[in-house]
Amino acid sequence: MNIIFSLDQIEEVAEQILVSNPKKIILFNGEMGVGKTTLIKQLCKSLGVESATSSPTFSLVNEYSTSNNQIVYHFDFYRLNKETEALDMGVDDYLYSGNWCFIEWSEKIASLLPEETSTITIELLSDGKRELKLA
Helix, strand or coil: CEEEECHHHHHHHHHHHHHCCCCCEEEEECCCCCCHHHHHHHHHHHHCECCCCCCCCCCCEEEEEECCCCEEEEEECCCCCCHHHHHHCCHHHHHCCCCEEEEECHHHHHHHCCCCCEEEEEEECCCCCEEEEEC
16 A cells, blocks of 8 residues: 555544554554654544553553553654563563554564564655555
């Protein structure tokens, strides 16, 4: 799936992603500031998360509950120094829980990831729009 969009279309983009039936573990790739966290916040909202969402840059993971009692995990591994830090926090338990896992900076835990994932890559275009590729 390829989508070119502006940030004011983020709600529709999130819906398109969810309707496409991605794997529950989604890896988000793109430069810092391209909108990965913004998209994840909208995906959480579209899934029924009613509480405030934020980037887990310092805590590494945030956990949210949806209105129909699903769990959503949002990871940000930007500040991770070694994969062993992810293992120490129990990342395996999260990844194999069957719950939604949205992961930023997944390359920092590449050898720990299950085979069954979807990947979203976002690129900032020269006109300020974003190009999203879902694989």
